[in-house]
Amino acid sequence: MNTLGYVLLSLLSVKPYTGYELVQIMQTASWQAKHSQIYPLLAKMEQEELLTFEHVEQIGKPNKKIYSISDKGVALLKQWITESPATPIIRDEFLMKMYAISLTDTETAKRLVQERLSTYKEKADSREAAIKSLEQENNENIKDITSKHFGRFIFFERRLRLEKEEISWCKWVLSLLEK
Amino acid sequence: MNTLGYVLLSLLSVKPYTGYELVQIMQTASWQAKHSQIYPLLAKMEQEELLTFEHVEQIGKPNKKIYSISDKGVALLKQWITESPATPIIRDEFLMKMYAISLTDTETAKRLVQERLSTYKEKADSREAAIKSLEQENNENIKDITSKHFGRFIFFERRLRLEKEEISWCKWVLSLLEK
């Protein structure tokens, strides 16, 4: 089992999802993968009895498979969580462009930072909405580790803070570029 | 040419480096790569005349090749910078573990967050040192885009802010776990 497998287990530990949904969720999470990687892996994990799936026939839409984590999957996931994580991998093209930004003119620099700012404003907005709905849907105390939603709460909060930080950095750089 | 190639060009646009040094720099940058990927690519880029290298014989140490960016390389890099960057890729095992943290006990959770906190404290410290030395080595105004060091300055600053944010989030989570 590779890390992606454990990531899928983590997501499915909250509730059952289709492969299609997992792709969407991962886009705004801290691990990305394309459907071509996810579908075969889900099938493999189902064969290894870490997951089960339910076939759902639909009208007007393609049929789907809803995957759930098994007891064996939960046990494996629990064990993985306790192990020390590998150092995060970041591949940020934009930031590498900033590294050599003096090669370009101020206008291009401003445009790039402005684009980045807009992107992250949108991201932060939808993240805030996600946190709010998580809070509203659960009257219980999600700020307690015993809550089923605690993990997602601190996770979303982490991502939101990153996004806000990005926005504040962009504004700071723009102010330097205005001079 | 793939993105890694452009990343190497970005780093070499500041000053010449050996492949070995590039690996070290990239570890704390926003793109990581192993030497097994870098050495063949540098050779290929040299053949395409984007880079030149100087053979340096050493005593007591292995000989080395110091790579410099060529005019052709600079032109290609400039063009790349102006293009809209791809969305960043994040693979953060730790955060994905946090997603499912309620499966584990409070002590394990604390340990994981504490480890993360320590790692990022160290990172932030060395980052601060790097910024200070960049400021001190250059009396000129590095906060101006015309400065050759402006790019690295805003880049380092970005990374430092991320690292500080991580520390503050860790402390926040630990405070929630203490309850």
Place this chain on the structure above:
DNA sequence: TGCTGCATGTAATGTGTTACATGATTTG
């Protein structure tokens, strides 16, 4: 009528990691 969303899957290709290989010098 062409595009997007829903939903799954495979094949070919490209990128990245681990392992193999070498060898002197310094540090614990």
Place this chain on the structure above:
DNA sequence: CAAATCATGTAACACATTACATGCAGCA
């Protein structure tokens, strides 16, 4: 005396992306 640092390189393997493939519904 073992491990780490410097320094480069290749080969095998694992992981990830792009492209190919299908098909209905709703929207502009």
